[in-house]
Amino acid sequence: MWEEKVTISGPYNFDLALSRLALDPLNTVDIEQRLVRVPLAFNDKKIVADIIATGTLEKPEFIVRASDEKEKTLHRLTEIFQWDVVLLHVHEHFQTTELKDLFNDHFGTPLVLEFDxxxxxxxxxxxxxxxxxxxxxxxxxxxxxxxxxxxxxxxxxxxxxxxxxxxxxxxxxxxxxxxxxxxxxxxxxxxxxxxxxxxxxxxxxxxxxxxxxxxxxxxxxxxxxxxxxALGRPNLFPIGDIGIQNALKKYFQLEEKPSLAIMEKYKEQWNPYLSYAALYLWRSME
CATH class of the missing domain: 1.10.340.30 (Hypothetical protein; domain 2)
Structure with missing residues (x-):
């Protein structure tokens, strides 16, 4: 068993990430302990990695524990939890857009990938x-x-x-x-x-x-x-998704769901971080 302390640049709201992971009953999440247990497979070797948040929103820090494959595990967890993405750049981009209030409400929420x-x-x-x-x-x-x-x-x-x-x-x-x-x-x-x-x-x-x-x-x-x-691409916006349509209707206080043409117009100013706009809109409905 090995243990490693991981420190990344803030903001990073691990607690909001955990709350989204907890929606799926297959995920092993402990909100109070700020813990998630991640199943990882490297070829035929299966490993359970524990991540425990010990830092804050502004100064994120984690303890990672697993039984084997330290280097591969840390690399894969960095991919999954997007620890190498500077979320402050994303946040600052949206301060000049109509989604400013949404991004203030969900400050530092990362795009967490599926485990496999x-x-x-x-x-x-x-x-x-x-x-x-x-x-x-x-x-x-x-x-x-x-x-x-x-x-x-x-x-x-x-x-x-x-x-x-x-x-x-x-x-x-x-x-x-x-x-x-x-x-x-x-x-x-x-x-x-x-x-x-x-x-x-x-x-x-x-x-x-x-x-x-x-x-x-x-x-x-x-x-x-x-x-x-699965791949963590930052600039996707599924305009056909009903959840996003409903979130836009609620956020902009529209009488009906926006048309695809209106959504195309909205999203112009959200490039190159459309995936974060989509994620935060989904979060606003969850």
Whole structure:
């Protein structure tokens, strides 16, 4: 077991990040202890990393503990929790925009990634066209049936495991037939190496989109969600997302949800940090 102190530049609101992680019942989060336990897989080695916040919003500091793979673990946690992003630059950008008050309310909220790109894509497929509560329930059933629990932390099933599933097995958990086919298909593509997440990390947003949109079951919303929450790309704004539309309606006190044309106009001034605008708007509704 090793332990490392990590200090980053503020602001960084880990408590708001934890509250969002806590929405997912599969995540192991302790709000009072300011703790999250992260499942990490390096090839065939599975590791649980504990992150405990010991600092403040302005002076963020963390204790990281894990059993092995110190260098890889710290690198991956830096990616997931975006510890190398200077959030003050993001905040200052929005002080000259109409979202100033929103960014003041959610000061220092980071864009935290899903713990694993493959499970992020599978989760996006599961979440399609169902309400958030049922989406979490479906994902929880899926992971607890086919994943693995280590030291009280759930790991999503591997691509190889997912590829071997039958549609009927997922139908038992209230998956639609089509959604079950999509999930198994993505498992098969990943297991065979046709879908390579390491390669996607090196590609531009448009290139990633072109690769993913070919996959059965993957549409624009899923691509944008993946770019934001699997790859941490900072300049995505899913204008087709109902949650964002409702958040804009509420924030700007509109009589009805904004049209796509109005949303395109709004977002011009939010470049190059559109992902943060989207995240903070979602947060305003959560």
């Amino acid at each position: 790109p493959f499970s992020s894509l599978i989760k996006s497929i599961i979440h399609q066209q169902v309400n958030l509560k049922f989406a979490f329930t479906l994902t929880e059933r899926f992971v607890q049936a086919f994943g693995e629990e280590i030291d009280g932390v759930w790991f999503h099933p591997s691509p190889e495991k997912v590829a071997q599933l039958k549609v009927e097995q997922l139908r038992e958990f209230q998956f639609s037939g089509r959604k079950a086919e999509y999930v198994i298909g993505i498992g098969a593509l990943t297991a065979s190496g046709q879908l390579d997440f390491k390669k996607l990390k090196t590609m531009a947003d448009a290139e990633v989109s072109n690769e993913l949109i070919k996959i059965r079951g993957v549409g624009p919303w899923t691509v944008e969600n993946f770019l934001m929450f």
